[in-house]
Amino acid sequence: MPFLSIIVPTYNRAHLIKKTLISLLDQSFQDYEIIVVDDGSTDNTEEVVCSLQSPKIVYYKIVNGERAKARNFGMQKATGKYINWFDSDDLALPHHCETIHDAAQTAQLPDIIRVNYELYNPITKKRKRIKHKKDIRTDILKGNSFGTASVIVKRDIALSNPFEECRNLSASEDYELWLRLVSKYRFTCVDTVTNLLVEHKGRSVRTMSGQHDLEKRFLTLIHFALSNPETTFMIGSSKKYFLMRNYLVLSVDLAYNRHKKKAVTYVWKASKQHPLVFFQRVFWATLKHLIF
Template structure:
């Protein structure tokens, strides 16, 4: 089964060799690697051209952002499965084999993912253990419920979708957006198809990379991906329990916005956002309400710093490989 790996590239010369080598070392060798250079101003293109494997293709375009680069890669793909990889991350050696196995075992399914591992540096010994056989997989039919309950179980690097599905959805990634643009697609695919999921962390997600879009500034409004998800759920495009779970997921995002207002001393705005996020009713929502009422901005900042130190996903919210 041919797997197309799409990598958007923008000024990631320092990391590209590891990313490309991780594809070359896959135990599943039926692949093509499409690197879309999005107008890099460093020597990223020179690094790519050092590799002579004919399965590696370089596509160049003027700088247009990560979404445009990924869409261009999808257009160029020829494989049955399309996979994605950020230029500063890497695949474990068994990653593509796991996707090929899941797609073969579930020929009627379209959407596949593995778990991923938060990392700071590459340590070869951590990636050399072969996964158990048969590969553990489950069919996730309650996509938004699982995402809301269990957090970020999958990541752009760990997802594969049949090319026919993506071609029908082009442009898949919202052009001009670089915050949550990947989640937007995963949400829309999750509305249509079950997810075949392997809980093994077979791919890396590198934290705190210079030049990545690491969110350090306050986010005080709902991002477009969650606005659109809320609109689709309220309009009835996501039905039943899944629609309610999607609205809870949006509500949890509103709680995060309320925390930012708390830190800025905007108590009234924080309470208003928590009211909009009341569908996220839980001990976390209740705690956020109590802290909004009782905490000073300095206390809120200290508490949020402690919370983020314990949760990698809250430290590195999103990375962008293009600008």
Template sequence: MDMVSVIIPSYNRDIFVARAIYSVLLQDFEPLEIIVVDDGSTDYSHHVYKMFEGSIKVFYHEINQGASAARNTGIKNSKGEYIGFLDCDDYWLPNKLSLQMEYMLKHNSFVSQTQEYWIRHGKFVNPNKKNKKMGGNIFEISLKRSYISPSCVVIKRDVLEKIGYFRTDLKVAEDYELWLRLTSCYPIELIDRPLVVREMSHRMHLSSPQEGIEFWRIMGLVLFLRDSHLPQSLHTKALRELAFKCRVYGLGAGKRGKGITARLFLAMAERIKGHLGEDI
């Protein structure tokens, strides 16, 4: 069944992207297409792509635009009814797509994800409890942090068209805001098996280096709240989480000697709590 477009964004990962591509080609469920979006690489990635000529489609960004822009380019140029994402550092086990699609087709699912293995310094390790993937209605816990990994997800195209693509104005934690949009509208089906392998020793954001992940989560949550139309109860919980994040970030900034930043974020927290009629 030709129905899944696999999108692999890549930036200066010539050593790893070949492994990612091979892992898709070795799937026992053949995807409709494999789309690699090269996000302005300056290494030997283009030589790697030539090895797979005829098996993959490659789209190039002339300059580095970040992971979100790369994924969006892939989505816009894909044809599948379902979209699967695979970060170039990661790879799939051979039965990942078949088990996921079998489940989704049987249950008419909109979106699903799997568990994952981690590799650290050449050894397989299981993610700790807080990094386990979650299923069900997970919007409230997703306010804290992301419980979804792009490489674990398969999502129906029309869902992405409804909720929108990845934001391109967030440098770090760029998927956090999209998962909030997703989980506020849809339950996440969980295939509770590790079918993705993530190389943690060499993790590198496809976008800019991390500049304080919690800062970018705050920015993502602000943008989400600005644009979303949540039921009042969920809106209130999201505002509480925003106030909490601002307070924690402000206190941390104060300890680092960044007085102006500290006062700004602590004032934001106080203002939000005042709006909610709650004490800080």
């Protein structure tokens, strides 16, 4: 039983996944396994993964069902005490696993560990650190700033709290899960940056551009969040703020993808929910995309 199981779902990313896996193999702490779940790729992903010839890597190929299904499949195969998820374009820094292990020992095996990450631009080589609020509940209600590779969960907790596999939720399934976990479990937060989220045009949140797909994604997220008793209790009196933030993020995505009329609709919905709407950066970002 290794200390950590790192699950890497992937779909047609043979050109990216090798860098991710090499970064995961280059760790100062070695008690871990890597489970690659190929979500029905039609490229040479299997060839690329197997070419690394590492005993740490276990490869599975399943019928395409989106990342949530692939992650849940990987969790069923995991044997580690803790589970960590990497997207197939993320990069681990050499101390990623060691930082997680040290944090777990120091905090006497907490339910969930959250480390920090940076946004990385591979063209300019610039890195931007993600800032978190001290209060984790305040942090999560402001939006999905956690980063998939930065959340590490005890295996029994992960298995009893799988990702929601509804396809309409795709690209927000991680945020929906974080809301559930924050509402029920104790987090140990470590401010050390251990991984990089690589910015590129092929990121799934950037490739979703259709008006109806974007609406379904955010409205489904809101539905799940407000249908779960524990999540609803955690949100509590911040419900209107939560709705305002999600309507605004939807509006900026719509505006960016040239669905301006519908973007205006959700800006209006956001303004009806909470007076702080005009103090949100995402509000002004939406206006920028609407004007230019």
